[in-house]
Amino acid sequence: xxxxxxxxxxxxxxxxxxxxxxxxxxxxxxxxxxxxxxxxxxxxxxxxxxxxxxxxxxxxxxxxxxxxxxxxxxxxxxxxxxxxxxxxxxxxxxxxxxxxxxxxxxxxxxxxxxxxxxxxxxxxxxxxxxxxxxxxxxxxxxxxxxxxxxxxxxxxxxxxxxxxxxxxxxxxxxxxxxxxxxxxxxxxxxxxxxxxxxxxxxxxxxxxxxxxxxxxxxxxxxx
Amino acid sequence: xxxxxxxxxxxxxxxxxxxxxxxxxxxxxxxxxxxxxxxxxxxxxxxxxxxxxxxxxxxxxxxxxxxxxxxxxxxxxxxxxxxxxxxxxxxxxxxxxxxxxxxxxxxxxxxxxxxxxxxxxxxxxxxxxxxxxxxxxxxxxxxxxxxxxxxxxxxxxxxxxxxxxxxxxxxxxxxxxxxxxxxxxxxxxxxxxxxxxxxxxxxxxxxxxxxxxxxxxxxxxxx
Amino acid sequence: xxxxxxxxxxxxxxxxxxxxxxxxxxxxxxxxxxxxxxxxxxxxxxxxxxxxxxxxxxxxxxxxxxxxxxxxxxxxxxxxxxxxxxxxxxxxxxxxxxxxxxxxxxxxxxxxxxxxxxxxxxxxxxxxxxxxxxxxxxxxxxxxxxxxxxxxxxxxxxxxxxxxxxxxxxxxxxxxxxxxxxxxxxxxxxxxxxxxxxxxxxxxxxxxxxxxxxxxxxxxxxx
Amino acid sequence: xxxxxxxxxxxxxxxxxxxxxxxxxxxxxxxxxxxxxxxxxxxxxxxxxxxxxxxxxxxxxxxxxxxxxxxxxxxxxxxxxxxxxxxxxxxxxxxxxxxxxxxxxxxxxxxxxxxxxxxxxxxxxxxxxxxxxxxxxxxxxxxxxxxxxxxxxxxxxxxxxxxxxxxxxxxxxxxxxxxxxxxxxxxxxxxxxxxxxxxxxxxxxxxxxxxxxxxxxxxxxxx
Numbered sequence: 025x026x027x028x029x030x031x032x033x034x035x036x037x038x039x040x041x042x043x044x045x046x047x048x049x050x051x052x053x054x055x056x057x058x059x060x061x062x063x064x065x066x067x068x069x070x071x072x073x074x075x076x077x078x079x080x081x082x083x084x085x086x087x088x089x090x091x092x093x094x095x096x097x098x099x100x101x102x103x104x105x106x107x108x109x110x111x112x113x114x115x116x117x118x119x120x121x122x123x124x125x126x127x128x129x130x131x132x133x134x135x136x137x138x139x140x141x142x143x144x145x146x147x148x149x150x151x152x153x154x155x156x157x158x159x160x161x162x163x164x165x166x167x168x169x170x171x172x173x174x175x176x177x178x179x180x181x182x183x184x185x186x187x188x189x190x191x192x193x194x195x196x197x198x199x200x201x202x203x204x205x206x207x208x209x210x211x212x213x214x215x216x217x218x219x220x221x222x223x224x225x226x227x228x229x230x231x232x233x234x235x236x237x238x239x240x241x242x243x244x245x246x247x
Numbered sequence: 248x249x250x251x252x253x254x255x256x257x258x259x260x261x262x263x264x265x266x267x268x269x270x271x272x273x274x275x276x277x278x279x280x281x282x283x284x285x286x287x288x289x290x291x292x293x294x295x296x297x298x299x300x301x302x303x304x305x306x307x308x309x310x311x312x313x314x315x316x317x318x319x320x321x322x323x324x325x326x327x328x329x330x331x332x333x334x335x336x337x338x339x340x341x342x343x344x345x346x347x348x349x350x351x352x353x354x355x356x357x358x359x360x361x362x363x364x365x366x367x368x369x370x371x372x373x374x375x376x377x378x379x380x381x382x383x384x385x386x387x388x389x390x391x392x393x394x395x396x397x398x399x400x401x402x403x404x405x406x407x408x409x410x411x412x413x414x415x416x417x418x419x420x421x422x423x424x425x426x427x428x429x430x431x432x433x434x435x436x437x438x439x440x441x442x443x444x445x446x447x448x449x450x451x452x453x454x455x456x457x458x459x460x461x462x463x464x465x466x467x468x469x470x
Numbered sequence: 471x472x473x474x475x476x477x478x479x480x481x482x483x484x485x486x487x488x489x490x491x492x493x494x495x496x497x498x499x500x501x502x503x504x505x506x507x508x509x510x511x512x513x514x515x516x517x518x519x520x521x522x523x524x525x526x527x528x529x530x531x532x533x534x535x536x537x538x539x540x541x542x543x544x545x546x547x548x549x550x551x552x553x554x555x556x557x558x559x560x561x562x563x564x565x566x567x568x569x570x571x572x573x574x575x576x577x578x579x580x581x582x583x584x585x586x587x588x589x590x591x592x593x594x595x596x597x598x599x600x601x602x603x604x605x606x607x608x609x610x611x612x613x614x615x616x617x618x619x620x621x622x623x624x625x626x627x628x629x630x631x632x633x634x635x636x637x638x639x640x641x642x643x644x645x646x647x648x649x650x651x652x653x654x655x656x657x658x659x660x661x662x663x664x665x666x667x668x669x670x671x672x673x674x675x676x677x678x679x680x681x682x683x684x685x686x687x688x689x690x691x692x693x
Numbered sequence: 694x695x696x697x698x699x700x701x702x703x704x705x706x707x708x709x710x711x712x713x714x715x716x717x718x719x720x721x722x723x724x725x726x727x728x729x730x731x732x733x734x735x736x737x738x739x740x741x742x743x744x745x746x747x748x749x750x751x752x753x754x755x756x757x758x759x760x761x762x763x764x765x766x767x768x769x770x771x772x773x774x775x776x777x778x779x780x781x782x783x784x785x786x787x788x789x790x791x792x793x794x795x796x797x798x799x800x801x802x803x804x805x806x807x808x809x810x811x812x813x814x815x816x817x818x819x820x821x822x823x824x825x826x827x828x829x830x831x832x833x834x835x836x837x838x839x840x841x842x843x844x845x846x847x848x849x850x851x852x853x854x855x856x857x858x859x860x861x862x863x864x865x866x867x868x869x870x871x872x873x874x875x876x877x878x879x880x881x882x883x884x885x886x887x888x889x890x891x892x893x894x895x896x897x898x899x900x901x902x903x904x905x906x907x908x909x910x911x912x913x914x915x916x
Contacts, residue, residue: 079318080818083309086302086325087367088595090672092333092351095302099322099329102309106322110315128315132902134807134909141810144310148817149534149749151597213668222659226536233801240803303595311818313895355679357584357686364587371594372526372757374820436891445882449759456578463580525755525764532752532771533813538779538797541748545768545775548755552768556761574761590756 027164028203030210033219034160038232045161045235046169050242054186057178064182065122067245069130072113074241077140079105081147081159088152090212097205104198112189116182135244139237146230153213157227158234160206165238166190167199250387251426253433256442257383261455268384268458269392273465277409280401287405288345290468292353295336297464300363302328304370304382311375313435320428327421335412339405358467362460369453376436380450381457383429388461389413390422473610474649476656479665480606484678491607491681492615496688500632503624510628511568513691515576518559520687523586525551527593527605534598536658543651550644558635562628581690585683592676599659603673604680606652611684612636613645696833697872699879702888703829707901714830714904715838719911723855726847733851734791736914738799741782743910746809748774750816750828757821759881766874773867781858785851804913808906815899822882826896827903829875834907835859836868 026032035042050067053059082105085098114124147155170190178184189195210218210227218224249255258265273290276282305328308321337347370378393413401407412418433441433450441447472478481488496513499505528551531544560570593601616636624630635641656664656673664670695701704711719736722728751774754767783793816824839859847853858864879887879896887893 076315076318079322080310080312083306083318083322083325086306086329087304087310089303092299092329095299095306096329099302099306099325102306102322103326106309106315106319134906135803137811137902137906138803138807141814142806145810145813145817148594148814149597151595151600154597215666215668217663220661222661233806237803237806357683358580360588360679360683361580361584364591365583368587368590368594371591371817372820374818374823377820438889438891440886443884445884456583460580460583522761522764525768526758527756529752529755529764529768529771532775533749533756535749538745538775541745541752542775545748545752545771548752548768549772552755552761552765 026203027167027199028207030206031160031164031203034157034228034231037228038235041232041235041239042161042165045238045242046165046172048239048242050245051169051173053246054183055173055176055178057180057183059180059183061180061182063245065117065120068113068117069122069127070133070136070241070244072110072117072127073130073132074136074140075105075110075113077144078159078162079110081140081143081155084144084147085152085155085159088147088155090152090209094152094205094209097201101198101202116185120182133244135237135240139234139241142237143234152209153223153227154230156206156209158230160202161231161235161238163202164199165235167196170195249426250390250422251430253429254383254387254426257380257451257454260451261458264455264458264462265384265388268461268465269388269395271462271465273468274392274396276469277406278396278399278401280403280406282403282406284403284405286468288340288343291336291340292345292350293356293359293464293467295333295340295350296353296355297359297363298328298333298336300367301382301385302333304363304366304378307367307370308375308378308382311370311378313375313432317375317428317432320424324421324425339408343405356467358460358463362457362464365460366457375432376446376450377453379429379432381453383425384454384458384461386425387422388458390419393418472649473613473645474653476652477606477610477649480603480674480677483674484681487678487681487685488607488611491684491688492611492618494685494688496691497615497619499692500629501619501622501624503626503629505626505629507626507628509691511563511566514559514563515568515573516579516582516687516690518556518563518573519576519578520582520586521551521556521559523590524605524608525556527586527589527601530590530593531598531601531605534593534601536598536655540598540651540655543647547644547648562631566628579690581683581686585680585687588683589680598655599669599673600676602652602655604676606648607677607681607684609648610645611681613642616641695872696836696868697876699875700829700833700872703826703897703900706897707904710901710904710908711830711834714907714911715834715841717908717911719914720838720842722915723852724842724845724847726849726852728849728852730849730851732914734786734789737782737786738791738796739802739805739910739913741779741786741796742799742801743805743809744774744779744782746813747828747831748779750809750812750824753813753816754821754824754828757816757824759821759878763821763874763878766870770867770871785854789851802913804906804909808903808910811906812903821878822892822896823899825875825878827899829871830900830904830907832871833868834904836865839864 050059054064079102082098082102086095086102089095089098114127117127118124143155143158146158167190170187173187174191176187214221214223273282277287302325305321305325309318309325312318312321337350340350341347366378366381369381390413393410396410397414399410401410437444437446496505500510525548528544528548532541532548535541535544560573563573564570589601589604592604613636616633619633620637622633624633660667660669719728723733748771751767751771755764755771758764758767783796786796787793812824812827815827836859839856842856843860845856883890883892
């Protein structure tokens with residue numbers, strides 16, 4: 025099972041960052057159940073703030089799309105984020121006594137700002153691919169992490185729920201759709217010889233930088 | 248039944264344009280059934296191209312929103328446009344023998360470009376209100392027109408369907424939601440003394456200009 | 471003397487619009503001196519409003535540039551527009567009794583809005599080339615028109631001044647710089663096989679549409 | 694001597710961050726001459742990359758301005774950055790053996806990305822004030838720091854040159870212009886009761902966050 029050709033190529037080109045991101049200590053601790061709950065909640069709160077900006081990026085992608093098909097796929101992803109993933113964060117926090125107001129008013133940490141604003145600015149300043157590419161490490165990285173630790177059985181129910189979400193069929197299916205969208209949107213714009221193009225070289229840098237910024241997100245969560 | 252306080256104030260300030268827009272000859276001919284079908288199809292095709300750009304504007308509004316509530320409302324409107332209104336245009340055209348490819352490849356007329364790009368540029372260059380305000384004449388203008396001609400019974404089934412759509416409970420309900428979003432977003436940002444603010448004066452000009460551009464859209468349809 | 475390879479290719483692909491634009495009746499009347507002065511002033515006022523938006527487009531190009539060289543060239547053009555061309559419009563109008571306040575508060579005509587917002591939206595939604603390309607018909611079209619009518623000697627001193635400006639060495643030199651910027655920015659991004667690329671096809675449509683919108687600008691001026 | 698009323702109010706509201714930023718250890722080490730040269734060059738290189746993005750922000754401000762006066766002031770600042778400040782960085786580095794290519798290809802550190810993309814995204818998503826406000830801590834903070842350490846005489850000539858630049862009349866004069874632009878642009882948009890407005894509260898948060906991101910820039914430079 026794969027998330028597409030372009031993703032595989034990007035991942036290989038950023039191999040060092042990719043390994044450091046997807047096999048980060050935060051994931052080890054979460055999957056073994058050793059992660060202190062306080063750190064998990066800090067992560068959840070920052071992730072909520074992240075998802076708000078991330079949703080805005082997918083919304084912007086609708087405005088930057090070149091055809092109705094792309095618009096629909098991005099709007100579908102936006103819908104999933106805004107009506108399901110964000111709400112599930114609010115509910116999870118609520119079930120552990122963290123009220124929605126506390127999440128919404130939490131201070132956005134700088135490592136969090138760095139990633140989301142990097143993506144959004146790349147999108148505003150550039151075109152559809154400049155926006156989509158740095159989103160991919162998040163969407164497909166979580167899918168890969170989910171599969172990698174799907175067999176883990178941490179005792180903590182929250183950690184189990186996190187693993188189940190990202191390894192589950194719904195998220196995996198969404199991820200394959202996003203991988204296909206990435207393949208098709210690169211195909212359409214860069215054609216057969218995409219690997220020789222100026223744009224592809226530029227996108228590889230953005231993918232790599234976004235992956236490095238994801239590592240910093242885990243670092244922030246462990247601090 | 249009303250579409251909100253801010254809309255009423257805006258409409259009054261642009262009364263001349265508003266009357267010329269909502270009581271345009273195109274509407275008279277459509278509601279009486281005298282509109283030549285060829286002109287209706289030309290309108291439908293341009294309206295399809297319009298809705299693509301209009302959807303992008305609502306998507307951009309998600310990226311420019313100040314809170315989750317605004318994001319959800321704009322994403323909901325985007326969803327309605329992209330998954331229902333645009334598809335219904337495609338189906339309506341198909342039922343009269345106009346294939347989707349012909350609609351998608353139709354040349355965007357300049358009066359059409361003028362309105363949609365005016366809205367999008369106002370949104371990109373400005374803030375949430377600069378984007379939302381010039382969208383209002385379209386959404387709530389069609390709602391008002393729909394109500395105005397709800398009693399008309401043109402013999403042409405397509406024209407009846409058009410009237411039923413915009414006078415129907417679904418569109419009227421969406422329109423009240425948009426009117427409430429407009430009220431709340433102005434309230435939040437401009438406060439009690441909004442009518443004395445620089446921003447309000449600027450928004451009134453944008454509402455008025457957008458309404459004038461809607462008149463030109465009807466003019467284009469009749470040509 | 472030429473304004474670059476990419477411009478030549480674009481112009482050939484949009485030949486019909488290009489002829490209608492550069493050999494428009496407005497130019498014939500201006501170069502023969504038969505243009506009514508009132509129409510010339512209406513044109514000047516709309517052109518002032520146009521240059522404000524046009525300057526914004528060149529400013530946005532700085533934000534969308536890929537390297538310091540591009541940034542400097544676009545900032546230089548912005549500087550020329552904002553500190554010289556716009557001021558010269560204000561002075562010309564003043565010398566004929568039209569005060570600056572009247573120009574600034576003039577109503578922006580819809581044909582004017584259509585072109586400037588088309589360019590700006592294409593830039594905001596797309597990348598550097600999507601912004602630069604629809605600016606080219608204006609910059610290089612005026613340069614070509616200037617050369618075409620450089621030999622004309624209308625009795626009206628204003629019309630002579632207009633011809634001298636756009637056929638003069640300063641404007642011609644700026645135009646060659648812009649043509650070179652266009653060549654280099656396409657070269658950098660699309661490479662040797664640019665004519666086979668998706669992007670080139672898309673840019674050709676934008677060039678052609680922008681040229682058609684320029685025709686409408688002349689039409690507006692003659693009305 | 695002051696940099697304007699709005700800046701003073703913003704600074705007071707973010708006092709803790711402001712002190713930590715303007716009296717940071719990096720400044721102490723630079724003004725006493727104890728700063729290791731290697732750290733200064735790392736700072737210079739990151740500051741070059743910063744200035745590229747910062748120039749783009751001032752360019753975007755031209756596109757988001759509400760009148761010609763604002764456009765001219767922002768274009769003037771852009772000009773100063775792109776044609777003088779950036780070039781002086783290149784020359785300073787060159788005089789110490791760091792070639793331009795090394796600067797241009799240097800990896801942008803995450804603390805650097807965080808600040809510049811925060812500013813640009815705030816500008817793209819918001820209006821003129823949302824863009825200008827988070828730029829102020831940089832422009833006027835450096836002016837204040839320059840004045841604070843104007844009397845210091847570090848033996849290192851580069852550090853002396855840095856102090857002379859930011860305490861010098863040219864930079865101080867530009868800073869007062871930017872302070873006046875900030876005053877006028879807030880006055881115009883928010884009016885007399887600006888301190889009670891939603892927008893002012895939102896801008897104070899952005900000023901404070903931008904100042905905190907400046908602290909992280911110094912931290913990065915010392916690491």
